[in-house]
Amino acid sequence: ETGVTQTPRHLVMGMTNKKSLKCEQHLGHNAMYWYKQSAKKPLELMFVYNFKEQTENNSVPSRFSPECPNSSHLFLHLHTLQPEDSALYLCASSQADRALHFGNGTRLTVT
Amino acid sequence: AQSVTQLDSQVPVFEEAPVELRCNYSSSVSVYLFWYVQYPNQGLQLLLKYLSGSTLVKGINGFEAEFNKSQTSFHLRKPSVHISDTAEYFCAVSDADSWGKLQFGAGTQVVVTP
Numbered sequence: 001e002t003g004v005t006q007t008p009r010h011l012v013m014g015m016t017n018k019k020s021l022k023c024e025q026h027l028g029h030n031a032m033y034w035y036k037q038s039a040k041k042p043l044e045l046m047f048v049y050n051f052k053e054q055t056e057n058n059s060v061p062s063r064f065s066p067e068c069p070n071s072s073h074l075f076l077h078l079h080t081l082q083p084e085d086s087a088l089y090l091c092a093s094s095q096a097d098r099a100l101h102f103g104n105g106t107r108l109t110v111t
Numbered sequence: 112a113q114s115v116t117q118l119d120s121q122v123p124v125f126e127e128a129p130v131e132l133r134c135n136y137s138s139s140v141s142v143y144l145f146w147y148v149q150y151p152n153q154g155l156q157l158l159l160k161y162l163s164g165s166t167l168v169k170g171i172n173g174f175e176a177e178f179n180k181s182q183t184s185f186h187l188r189k190p191s192v193h194i195s196d197t198a199e200y201f202c203a204v205s206d207a208d209s210w211g212k213l214q215f216g217a218g219t220q221v222v223v224t225p
Contacts, residue, residue: 043215102154
């Protein structure tokens with residue numbers, strides 16, 4: 001059972017829709033991350049939050065908007081996405097041992 | 112910035128045979144090194160990590176890896192694989208002074224057959 005829970009597991013949305021991905025970690029970690037996993041490409045770091053403060057935005061388009069209301073919850077708000085945004089979006093958390101603990105991801109399909 | 116090279120995109124292996132997955136990274140500064148496994152329709156699960164100390168690191172599921180600083184490598188090994196080891200394996204590295212910014216390799220797909 002993963003200590004990082006992501007919902008929904010699957011999401012299909014049109015290019016004009018607005019949706020949100022949710023991540024919750026039960027590990028007491030202080031840092032949370034969004035990664036994008038596309039077919040045949042290495043994982044791409046999107047955002048990093050430490051103690052609720054955003055410390056990294058890896059040149060992510062503004063149609064992706066993260067929110068971190070507290071150290072246990074992380075959201076990714078999506079609007080006017082493109083078909084090339086279809087991917088597996090992975091949330092992770094970490095603490096002093098630097099290892100990332102991942103959720104099972106949200107499989108996003110943009111139509 | 113770090114870069115990570117996983118030299119094999121796919122490794123076929125017979126059940127109960129040994130397997131080695133190769134990983135090289137670019138930087139010579141102090142680094143932290145990780146191996147993750149991803150089963151179908153799941154997230155990444157940590158297999159093992161090297162932060163400091165002994166260069167031979169033992170992880171879960173019988174896997175181990177050896178940190179070689181002079182060759183900037185962190186190869187993953189298992190002496191005898193099972194069908195259930197069929198998965199994708201990712202090597203990752205971060206600079207020791209760079210909190211949480213892991214650079215991942217492209218992955219190695221391991222296919223275990225009877």
